[in-house]
Amino acid sequence: MPAQRADARRNHARLLAIAEAEVAAHGAEASLEQIARRAGLGSATVRRHFPGRRALLEAVFRERIEALCLRAGELTDAADARSALLTWLGAVIAHAASARGMAAALTPDAVAAQESECAAKLTEAGEPLVRRAVRDGAVASGVTAADLLTLITGIALATEHHADRAAEADRLLRLTMAGISPPGSAIDRASSPAGAHR
Template sequence: MPGQRADARRNYARILAVAEAEVAAHGADASLEQIARVAGVGSATVRRHFPGRRALLDAVFRERIEALCERARALADAPDARAALLAWLRALTAYSASARGMAAAMAPDGAFDEEAVHSCSAVLGEACGALLRRAADEGVVGAGVTVADLITLVTGIALATEHHPEAAAEADRLLTLAFVGVSPER
């Protein structure tokens, strides 16, 4: 955004903030026209900043995905590999449960375009990979558990709890329940 006029930067920030709220409320299919209306800009302004829905969703999720990746790096050297992996999965689950469009973007069933599945899942999978390898090396998760399994698990939980009155709490409860099956404490 360097080199943009101040009003263009403000419009971008306003559109992105409104898009985050609309995606959280209505999922990945949030109306671009509604986003423009609420942001107080025209549809052409939205499209100038975000040439398509994919670009807008990428921007909506990018900051949080980067934070989740940073969280994985911070947990990489935690003394308890099992607790570190579970802490990261909880962070991913909490965000996925609160950002309805993100679960759809991670869903491997074609519910969203393949590029979106690849970009979200690949970045998150890379972040989780080191935590999972360490947990597997220490024997605290099953040898056959993959990053794709964990991303699918979190995606399924987020989609299953999306309309629950307390989605985040229910998603955390289900993750804990599933994780005991994936990695029972010794």
């Protein structure tokens, strides 16, 4: 039994490495069948590890999501709530814009009406940062971490084929933050043409 478990772990690690390469090359359209061929395994074996494309994407991006959740925790007690939220959102958008397929991993499954596990984890991690920013007047009341994550996912998908995805995604994130900030707030002033030169 221990030998079988070790074999299963090795198979899973090998499949995940191949899956990461396929997702990097093809994004959310990575083929489970191609992964099976490259691994020299049957499709049924691969599907035992990754029952569908959503499971595949979530497995591929699990470490990135965990790192972003840890980063949110590190920023929770930062002195400047606005800066902490912007720093974290910047990290999320940088990951989502640079890693092909990650935005799809954050998007709900419209067919199965299933929430993304990755998105749920990020939402939970980011909520304390958003609550502090709302309390300090840096973000309009009523804005939630889920709202911001939805906007980030949309930005990442919209910039997927841009020549400089990371820079364009960051620019759109800053426009978004200006839009959700109360008039006269620090973010609103920093994002205005006049504020940009201060």
